[in-house]
Amino acid sequence: MLTESDLIRYGRQISYPGFGEGGQGKLKRSHVVVAGLGGLGTASSVYLACGGIGHITIVDGDFVELSNLNRQILHWEGDIGERKTLSAARKLAKLNPSVEVTPIFERITHSNVGGIIEGAHAVIDGMDNFETRFILNSACVGAGIPFIHAGINGLLGEITTIIPGKTPCFACIFPQAPAEDGTIPAFGVTPALMAALQATEALKLLAGFGDLLAGKMLYFNGETMEFTVVDLVRNPECSVCGF
């Protein structure tokens, strides 16, 4: 049930054709897990909170460092040394007190992932490594929870929305984990843009309107300002979602 305050706060999106109070009500009843509070996760959680997602669980097991501050917009100079979950939860609560924010200060593992995503309507990929993405993908496919993947490298970004049972899963796209060595270059604008697209996908998915990047990967090239969309193919022998 939307309150008088909700109608004012979200009035500019409620007026969007095809969304309305019904769409806003669906967002208010939704629970989204933001896995990782780096460049992607901090930016996506801002737009999820602004948009009125009723319950946001934020997960990260790291502390804020000076080198994070060029891109992780919820962490500020005074937060250095603090848990990322607390730093982010404090800002999100001020941004929109009507949103319930649950911070979980843990690294995501095979043993805790089930409990973290239980009951969620969508999981946002804010990770910076493939190992945890594979863990999240397997858990989301098993639980039937949409997984909105994004990744960045410098001025390059990618995003796809994985709908279990309907689209290729992360393991279809990446049958093997790539070798990861060294620090990935990152401008703040690239995760900001990809996170905004992740939040866009979440809003449409949860409210039930528009078209999703389901079965498609969108690549962004910030150096040439090109967007490229390609079709992904399900792997019938996929170790996670194959039959």
Next chain:
Amino acid sequence: MSIWSEILSAACADSEGMVKMSVTVRLQLLLSQFADGQEVVEIAADNNIDCLNNLTAQFPGLRRWLFTKQGEVAAYVRLFINRRQASVDAELKDGDELLIMLAAVGG
């Protein structure tokens, strides 16, 4: 056969005179710097692995990005024929476009 077709056929023929398909290879930004800055390259090849080998023969600097030290295509390399995900051994037709992308790992 036009003069241009003859030139293309000659350029695409291998050492045994077999004509290979000519495909347009599009390289992601990170890769193009190892192909003399070219984002689009014409390569003669019958399948994706053939194409990657011929591409890296022409631009050796690309090899460390596309292949492992063991000579296998690296796991973070994604191939798309005419904008559709394709396997390493997928066949190529004349005029196909092969898009080569690297996974964006960071967050």
